[in-house]
Amino acid sequence: xxxxxxxxxxxxxxxxxxxxxxxxxxxxxxxxxxxxxxxxxxxxxxxxxxxxxxxxxxxxxxxxxxxxxxxxxxxxxxxxxxxxxxxxxxxxxxxxxxxxxxxxxxxxxxxxxxxxxxxxxxxxxxxxxxxxxxxxxxxxxxxxxxxxxxxxxxxxxxxxxxxxxxxxxxxxxxxxxxxxxxxxxxxxxxxxxxxxxxxxxxxxxxxxxxxxxxxxxxxxxxxxxxxxxxxxxxxxxxxxxxxxxxxxxxxxxxxxxxxxxxxxxxxxxxxxxxxxxxxxxxxxxxxxxxxxxxxxxxxxxxxxxxxxxxxx
Amino acid sequence: xxxxxxxxxxxxxxxxxxxxxxxxxxxxxxxxxxxxxxxxxxxxxxxxxxxxxxxxxxxxxxxxxxxxxxxxxxxxxxxxxxxxxxxxxxxxxxxxxxxxxxxxxx
Numbered sequence: 001x002x003x004x005x006x007x008x009x010x011x012x013x014x015x016x017x018x019x020x021x022x023x024x025x026x027x028x029x030x031x032x033x034x035x036x037x038x039x040x041x042x043x044x045x046x047x048x049x050x051x052x053x054x055x056x057x058x059x060x061x062x063x064x065x066x067x068x069x070x071x072x073x074x075x076x077x078x079x080x081x082x083x084x085x086x087x088x089x090x091x092x093x094x095x096x097x098x099x100x101x102x103x104x105x106x107x108x109x110x111x112x113x114x115x116x117x118x119x120x121x122x123x124x125x126x127x128x129x130x131x132x133x134x135x136x137x138x139x140x141x142x143x144x145x146x147x148x149x150x151x152x153x154x155x156x157x158x159x160x161x162x163x164x165x166x167x168x169x170x171x172x173x174x175x176x177x178x179x180x181x182x183x184x185x186x187x188x189x190x191x192x193x194x195x196x197x198x199x200x201x202x203x204x205x206x207x208x209x210x211x212x213x214x215x216x217x218x219x220x221x222x223x224x225x226x227x228x229x230x231x232x233x234x235x236x237x238x239x240x241x242x243x244x245x246x247x248x249x250x251x252x253x254x255x256x257x258x259x260x261x262x263x264x265x266x267x268x269x270x271x272x273x274x275x276x277x278x279x280x281x282x283x284x285x286x287x288x289x290x291x292x293x294x295x296x297x298x299x300x301x302x303x304x305x306x307x308x309x310x311x312x
Numbered sequence: 313x314x315x316x317x318x319x320x321x322x323x324x325x326x327x328x329x330x331x332x333x334x335x336x337x338x339x340x341x342x343x344x345x346x347x348x349x350x351x352x353x354x355x356x357x358x359x360x361x362x363x364x365x366x367x368x369x370x371x372x373x374x375x376x377x378x379x380x381x382x383x384x385x386x387x388x389x390x391x392x393x394x395x396x397x398x399x400x401x402x403x404x405x406x407x408x409x410x411x412x413x414x415x416x417x418x
Contacts, residue, residue: 035348035406042344081406097407127385127402136343140384
């Protein structure tokens with residue numbers, strides 16, 4: 001088993017920023033990638049709200065730059081995914097797919113994963129016309145008809161992205177207003193006016209239809225009168241939000257709706273979880289803000305909190 | 313060589329001329345989850361290079377074949393035995409899941 005002073009779980013903006021600050025404090029952290037190295041930003045395209053970012057900054061490129069930066073300060077990035085944790089005593093024990101680890105302090109920055117609706121037909125057609133990642137799979141729908149399900153930033157961004165590839169995009173949302181940023185909504189309504197994107201409001205995905213070749217249509221259900229309609233298409237992208245990756249810490253750390261509970265407040269040590277020496281940063285402990293920049297900020301705080309903890 | 317790269321131009325020949333089962337990773341440079349699945353497969357292949365042939369198919373040079381195979385997502389991993397597809401899975405899979413799934417179908 002490998003022992004480290006500090007282990008950081010997750011390679012999104014929170015994990016990389018924690019590693020950057022911890023390595024510059026000579027804590028030689030070990031950063032464990034998780035099953036999606038680079039995190040959620042690797043499944044997006046333009047990142048327009050990263051301060052100082054150049055025009056057209058891509059999520060994947062930003063994450064590569066973050067990795068190169070932490071490696072420059074001698075953080076070791078290990079490609080592994082932790083499947084079990086024992087936080088009942090110190091050192092904490094982590095069991096990964098590849099190795100076993102122990103550490104004196106732990107920063108959890110495991111983020112959140114895209115949610116699916118949970119329909120059996122959605123699961124059955126996953127990878128055969130149902131997708132959770134427009135940037136990964138949009139390529140397969142050149143000149144075809146697709147739908148995006150959801151009403152937040154991810155859904156609107158995916159609809160905008162796909163409108164440049166697909167022949168027709170229908171954005172399906174269960175309410176009549178969008179939760180996404182106003183600037184994205186402006187872009188959306190411009191595309192709607194141009195006819196590249198159609199909106200279906202007050203409607204939900206009821207079933208995915210198709211055959212052995214893949215998806216051929218979806219059935220929508222109205223939120224107003226329960227009526228259904230069939231929409232013929234080639235692909236459907238699910239963008240209904242994210243859930244935190246905290247299953248690993250069930251019964252070990254205090255949570256609220258699955259998100260890790262941290263101290264908060266303004267007395268310092270605010271990233272501390274319910275266990276001394278275990279800190280949390282980014283989306284795993286944030287059900288409100290969930291931005292790359294807020295994650296990075298809390299990653300920095302977690303590293304400073306861990307540094308103080310290890311010094312005491 | 314544990315891994316071979318395949319394109320539209322040599323895919324059919326590779327399928328016809330390889331005795332061993334093929335595990336084909338259809339990936340794309342713009343796909344985040346592919347960056348985990350590729351190395352995990354390489355890792356599994358290295359344990360016993362005789363068991364199967366790992367094949368990497370970059371979508372940029374595999375568009376026609378992907379269309380013929382009805383692949384609609386990256387990463388998609390396909391298992392071929394005696395020139396025929398016997399299983400496929402799409403999306404971000406962890407090494408242990410891939411290992412278990414490959415064992416089930418080889």
